[in-house]
Amino acid sequence: MNALRHDPLSGRWIAISSDRINRPNFLPIVSRDPNETEPCPFCPGNEEATPPALETYSGDGRWLVRVIPNRFPAFSGNDTFVLQHHGPVFIDAPATGIHEVLVLSPSHDTTWADFSREQTDLVMFAIRDRIEAHQNTPGLRYSQAIVNSGREAGASLHHPHGQLMGIPIIPKELIEEQGNFARFSGDCLLCVAAAVEESAKERLIQATEHTITVAPYWSGSPYELLIVPRQHEAHLPHSPEATLVAIGTAIKDGLKALQSHLGDIAYNVVFHSAPYRSTTLFHWHIHILPKLTTLAGFELGTGLYINIVTPEEAAENIRAFIAPPKAADSEKVAS
Numbered sequence: 001m002n003a004l005r006h007d008p009l010s011g012r013w014i015a016i017s018s019d020r021i022n023r024p025n026f027l028p029i030v031s032r033d034p035n036e037t038e039p040c041p042f043c044p045g046n047e048e049a050t051p052p053a054l055e056t057y058s059g060d061g062r063w064l065v066r067v068i069p070n071r072f073p074a075f076s077g078n079d080t081f082v083l084q085h086h087g088p089v090f091i092d093a094p095a096t097g098i099h100e101v102l103v104l105s106p107s108h109d110t111t112w113a114d115f116s117r118e119q120t121d122l123v124m125f126a127i128r129d130r131i132e133a134h135q136n137t138p139g140l141r142y143s144q145a146i147v148n149s150g151r152e153a154g155a156s157l158h159h160p161h162g163q164l165m166g167i168p169i170i171p172k173e174l175i176e177e178q179g180n181f182a183r184f185s186g187d188c189l190l191c192v193a194a195a196v197e198e199s200a201k202e203r204l205i206q207a208t209e210h211t212i213t214v215a216p217y218w219s220g221s222p223y224e225l226l227i228v229p230r231q232h233e234a235h236l237p238h239s240p241e242a243t244l245v246a247i248g249t250a251i252k253d254g255l256k257a258l259q260s261h262l263g264d265i266a267y268n269v270v271f272h273s274a275p276y277r278s279t280t281l282f283h284w285h286i287h288i289l290p291k292l293t294t295l296a297g298f299e300l301g302t303g304l305y306i307n308i309v310t311p312e313e314a315a316e317n318i319r320a321f322i323a324p325p326k327a328a329d330s331e332k333v334a335s
């Protein structure tokens with residue numbers, strides 16, 4: 001099947017080209033790091049190897065989530081954000097901001113796919129609390145939360161961790177998504193997308209009381225997932241705790257299903273929440289992007305992504321690995 005599909009969120013066109021999967025050089029990249037010898041700075045007992053924690057979340061007498069300053073920050077300091085022009089084409093500005101690491105678990109050999117319910121709750125609360133802390137910092141406009149897992153996805157350490165950057169600009173991807181919410185001729189682009197995907201079913205992976213997970217119609221890469229809170233809300237920190245914990249579990253379920261079908265893959269989890277003081281229409285959401293292929297010249301040169309697995313096939317393959325809701329959850333749905 002070859003078709004162009006439009007991604008109304010990013011504004012990009014996607015080429016679905018499922019015949020290309022038969023090319024001999026397509027192989028899922030398996031994430032393993034056999035050369036790990038250094039002591040891990042994120043493991044319990046090695047806390048001295050990192051700067052002091054900005055925040056810790058504990059359970060049964062030990063920390064379960066730890067937020068620490070990044071030792072190699074891309075954004076730091078509180079210089080006023082001022083553009084400097086050095087001649088007709090050279091413009092720069094101070095990389096002011098905050099760059100933090102979230103140690104997602106005390107366990108070295110685990111991933112979000114295997115976290116307990118308590119662990120996913122605390123991770124989501126940490127993300128909420130740190131975005132709130134960033135937005136109270138003068139000069140900053142937007143926080144980007146990410147989880148890179150596996151070296152191929154950009155993780156430099158194996159221990160499960162995420163990063164949170166508070167930055168003085170609104171990045172292009174967000175500006176484009178916000179613009180596309182504004183241009184969409186309906187109420188909210190993602191409320192509509194979640195509703196139509198839920199009734200179409202063929203790309204639906206999980207529907208719970210608070211969340212919808214799909215392999216979006218416009219998937220730009222194989223097995224990409226989009227997780228949307230049912231309740232319309234632009235800003236992640238404004239969502240009620242019930243939504244946040246449900247999203248934490250939906251991420252776990254999605255990652256577990258991907259892992260069950262594809263093996264131990266590298267992936268990126270990207271949180272998109274509206275810029276702090278933005279009042280324009282937006283609906284916060286999560287992208288899960290398995291790292292199964294590499295962007296090549298065509299993608300880099302055109303911004304047009306070629307996806308060799310149709311989202312319908314991806315959804316069908318991993319839906320079977322989503323555990324049915326627990327009795328307590330289904331009672332809640334029924335009431």
Ligand SMILES: [Zn+2]
Binds near residue numbers: 040042108159
């Ligand atoms: Zn470790």
Ligand SMILES: [Zn+2]
Binds near residue numbers: 188192282283
């Ligand atoms: Zn919405």
Ligand SMILES: [Zn+2]
Binds near residue numbers: 009272285287
């Ligand atoms: Zn997004």
